[in-house]
Amino acid sequence: MWPTPASLQQTATIYIIDHISWKFVAPINNSLLLRAFTRYSTLFFPPTTYHKQSHPKPFPTDPVIDTLTVDVQAASESDQILFGTDESYTLQVSDSGASIRSPNVFGALRGLETFSQLITANELFYYINETTIQDSPRFPWRGLLIDTSRHWLPVPMILDIIAGCSYSKINTLHWHVIDGQSFPLESKVYPLLNLEGAYRLDQTYSQEDVAKIVSYANDHGVRVVPEFDMPAHATSWGFGYDFMTVKCYQRANDYDFNDGWGDDPMDPTNPEVYQFIQNFLTEMASLFPDNWFHLGGDEVNQQCWNTTAINQYMKDHNIASYDELETLFIKNVNEFVRAKLNKKLAYWQEVFQHTTPFIGDAVDVWIDSNTLKSVITKGIPAIQSFGWYLDHLGDDWYQFYKQEPIPAGVTPAQAALVLGGEGSMWSETVDNTNFHQKVWTRVSAIAERLWSPKTVTDQEDAVMRLSHHRCRYNVRGIPAEPFQPGPGCY
Amino acid sequence: MWPTPASLQQTATIYIIDHISWKFVAPINNSLLLRAFTRYSTLFFPPTTYHKQSHPKPFPTDPVIDTLTVDVQAASESDQILFGTDESYTLQVSDSGASIRSPNVFGALRGLETFSQLITANELFYYINETTIQDSPRFPWRGLLIDTSRHWLPVPMILDIIAGCSYSKINTLHWHVIDGQSFPLESKVYPLLNLEGAYRLDQTYSQEDVAKIVSYANDHGVRVVPEFDMPAHATSWGFGYDFMTVKCYQRANDYDFNDGWGDDPMDPTNPEVYQFIQNFLTEMASLFPDNWFHLGGDEVNQQCWNTTAINQYMKDHNIASYDELETLFIKNVNEFVRAKLNKKLAYWQEVFQHTTPFIGDAVDVWIDSNTLKSVITKGIPAIQSFGWYLDHLGDDWYQFYKQEPIPAGVTPAQAALVLGGEGSMWSETVDNTNFHQKVWTRVSAIAERLWSPKTVTDQEDAVMRLSHHRCRYNVRGIPAEPFQPGPGCY
Structure with missing residues (x-):
């Protein structure tokens, strides 16, 4: 991951990702966020040849993660990032699924980028570790x-x-x-x-x-x-x-x-x-x-x-x-x-x-x-x-x-x-x-x-x-x- | 031109180039040379927007140059460039046309590159100055x-x-x-x-x-x-x-x-x-x-x-x-x-x-x-x-x-x-x-x-x-x- 989040916990527990039926769920309907989902639905799943390191085995087959919930507290169509805009987010990958929570859409963007960097792959599938991140920047x-x-x-x-x-x-x-x-x-x-x-x-x-x-x-x-x-x-x-x-x-x-x-x-x-x-x-x-x-x-x-x-x-x-x-x-x-x-x-x-x-x-x-x-x-x-x-x-x-x-x-x-x-x-x-x-x-x-x-x-x-x-x-x-x-x- | 030839004379006399009917003429039939002609028939005529400097006017319309004669003294299909191979050539653009003369095919290649660098263009046509070059490298x-x-x-x-x-x-x-x-x-x-x-x-x-x-x-x-x-x-x-x-x-x-x-x-x-x-x-x-x-x-x-x-x-x-x-x-x-x-x-x-x-x-x-x-x-x-x-x-x-x-x-x-x-x-x-x-x-x-x-x-x-x-x-x-x-x- 780059840059390193402010706080990161990961375990060896791994979830296979179902990239075929992948979907984003967002309680708030926001067009900036929808465009970001479109971008990241590609960026999450690069060619798997890109990942060459050795991989843990065997993989559990259950539960499979096929959804990322992006829960933004407040968003409007006119949201504009400015100096000092809150960019914080939390990110959770666990038995109960994957989610990003943030005060606004810009924190969600940061979380989406982080999520994209958490996904890795072997020859067979994309996967992700059990993860908890609380993140915000040191400097605005x-x-x-x-x-x-x-x-x-x-x-x-x-x-x-x-x-x-x-x-x-x-x-x-x-x-x-x-x-x-x-x-x-x-x-x-x-x-x-x-x-x-x-x-x-x-x-x-x-x-x-x-x-x-x-x-x-x-x-x-x-x-x-x-x-x-x-x-x-x-x-x-x-x-x-x-x-x-x-x-x-x-x-x-x-x-x-x-x-x-x-x-x-x-x-x-x-x-x-x-x-x-x-x-x-x-x-x-x-x-x-x-x-x-x-x-x-x-x-x-x-x-x-x-x-x-x-x-x-x-x-x-x-x-x-x-x-x-x-x-x-x-x-x-x-x-x-x-x-x-x-x-x-x-x-x-x-x-x-x-x-x-x-x-x-x-x-x-x-x-x-x-x-x-x-x-x-x-x-x-x-x-x-x-x-x-x-x-x-x-x-x-x-x-x-x-x-x-x-x-x-x-x-x-x-x-x-x-x-x-x-x-x-x-x-x-x-x-x-x-x-x-x-x-x-x-x-x-x-x-x-x-x-x-x-x-x-x-x-x-x-x-x-x-x-x-x-x-x-x-x-x-x-x-x-x-x-x-x-x-x-x- | 880059690199500068050993000896170069140019005049202000300019010849328009007919790039549509452009042809190479070579007294000796040699496949390496023919492949070079194919390459240079493209390289001679890049997009004219590439030439933005001011141009001399008016242009004479006669004679137009539409042929480059490449006269190699000796060539065989097995010619191989080696250390010390003669790379000299002479290049002539005048009322009587355009020509490159060289002892072997490798000198001709050098001459073709030089010729490509002599051609310039304005919005209307490619052209070339009256030129005499005798060229060979300082170091082998x-x-x-x-x-x-x-x-x-x-x-x-x-x-x-x-x-x-x-x-x-x-x-x-x-x-x-x-x-x-x-x-x-x-x-x-x-x-x-x-x-x-x-x-x-x-x-x-x-x-x-x-x-x-x-x-x-x-x-x-x-x-x-x-x-x-x-x-x-x-x-x-x-x-x-x-x-x-x-x-x-x-x-x-x-x-x-x-x-x-x-x-x-x-x-x-x-x-x-x-x-x-x-x-x-x-x-x-x-x-x-x-x-x-x-x-x-x-x-x-x-x-x-x-x-x-x-x-x-x-x-x-x-x-x-x-x-x-x-x-x-x-x-x-x-x-x-x-x-x-x-x-x-x-x-x-x-x-x-x-x-x-x-x-x-x-x-x-x-x-x-x-x-x-x-x-x-x-x-x-x-x-x-x-x-x-x-x-x-x-x-x-x-x-x-x-x-x-x-x-x-x-x-x-x-x-x-x-x-x-x-x-x-x-x-x-x-x-x-x-x-x-x-x-x-x-x-x-x-x-x-x-x-x-x-x-x-x-x-x-x-x-x-x-x-x-x-x-x-x-x-x-x-x-x-x-x-x-x-x-x-x-």
Whole structure:
């Protein structure tokens, strides 16, 4: 099983599963749940060749389990997973049958995934051990960052990524939609953003695509938190709307798509820029139902603002430094979003450094543990991204697995401010050819760290379970790469 | 184009290609050539959306090129590419038509690949510039090592790998067939080798598979040099034939497939071991038509030989050290192969260190440039593998590209002893999910270093050409991964 549940009891008693007459029973009729049953009626019963280990014998023939009761306390058709939504469930397999109980549909989804991982098979039949599980996550924010600006990812691939998240109980897709290189997201208010900003016309997410992605994500218990990074990493905003950015970098040639070139910042002295951002974010607020936005704020090269016009503006408005200018920009946008759009705001840690007191709702820390510690020490919620950069290709799963998000020497109240973390798949060298390969084996390690109890750290045990888990991805059609030699699925 | 030809002249004159009535004309009728024409009649004309750059206008409409003449001086149905086979060709596109001329079919294959890379397209038609190329490789040994012991690679994937080699004019598949973890190769003489040694019954290369691979490789101008690594990395020989190995390592559990565990060495004191190796290599000699074997010889942990029986044998036979014992083993096998099997022998550099004078035909240097220099300084041919380990995932294409195989400060005669080199895809963390992704973008860099003139080193130019080249792999169905951000094929 991956990730390990909070509490698990299993016995050697085994029940044969009747997969032919398999049925789900749910006291509450809910369409999200019905769609999940359809998915899991396939995922429960993969090709039996996938299970190669030795099996206990002889098998009892009675009772046979042919029903899973999924008992959700409350559900409505408009249920939406949000930050902090209860994901707990209990799971029971015994003489009296198999059942999952949960406060809501999202806990039931977690239980269904766990149930799918409890089923094994020999050459003759599927079976399951007598089991009692009480499970809930250690951290509420368990994310995967995807970056669709450095390379486009096709919509069907994003849907697979969402399904892949659910296999490891990852509940947050941090969608770094845009960046300096390209602007692949349709805006109807400012259509030149994507018409001029996308790499290619066929590399744009239409608003219909976004709706599909967001809905598919909710079906899998995954929030979609969009990131609109500003004021830096903004070159692509300027392709269609020249006034938006200060031109600071030049391309070496038509084949230069390196990050430096994408790092033009927005112009914080131009009122049109703020009006534009407000209109754009208002449009986005209705596209993305999650009640969080990520507004970036990382890596501003303030020297790009060293222009005659900007310097004059600063002089005229008594802005003493580029630091002040940066802070001004962040505050302007922040005030609008908080007042008008009803979104909570995550920022990269640079914004924590630029606003005192911090004006967001969580600091996403990409730099190091000391910074995370200083964030929570000030009573501010934090998300760990450092140490979990999936684009650091030399870092293997175990380096990710070893990371403990709660720093040493903090109070329980401070520890409670660590909301969780994210694996970040920055995509400078990742596209549809290699995303799945690079991500799943390693992000699974992060997912267990964020879901399972702190004490789940045994490497040898994790190797065995992770071998199966990466195979599970493969069998489900996602080509996660291996982390050690071996025969593959077995 | 990738790799850059030895000599290239192009003008701005452009000829439209009539791909509908396209034909190949070959004065000599040869079935290998006919099969190549079939392949390239597809590869010449990929989807035109693949070409997105701006195009010269207006186009002349006359003359149109609809024929490629492939004029091979000599060909026979039994032509086999071997080490040193002439791969030169000339290519001409002019008012009088398009032609490739070469001494043999293998030069023609190189010319066909080059021709395929000269064709571009706009929305309306394929076209080609007036071109004169005289081309031949800088080094005769341009290899890719695949390792099918740490992970099995399916046969169709190996065929794709061979085709992939030909796209970058790589002419040698160094097939590290077996290693400590598994023995996936069918032996009819010693059937327990694969029956007990393969990871799984369905992860074995039958002798029919090998024949298919070898024949497909020759069709693509690729030699298959099998490596039978000994005396170390030999655990898997012992699964079916216990006496073959000294048991030295233990598995932590059923999921431990790490390299250490596979490192049991053969027993050099047992005459049965030599008889076994002789019979086995005799069987293999007929399976693999190339006139080279690679016999490994790397990383012997001599402490594994520190057993009562082996120590007694050494005492009885006046063998003073494990170094001597190792040398004895190498010499015994070497003498047999040279006397009976008519194969040239490559070894890893450890064998160079253990036999004075060196008893092989080339030293494959995986350790460093100084060792390569000391090899050629002694007048021994060398193959560069260090610096080109594709499993070093942190090394990007440019680190590979920068490597110059000829060390500084050697004489022309010594330089001539550098036969070439290889990219090595050790497969501890590589299987069919991620082989293509990890290999092609980076091994292409090695391929150009080994084919093109020494002066071809411009990074900016290489970035542009490599962008297209990796796209070429994608369009041809091989998911090579990107090395920088960008829109993909364009």
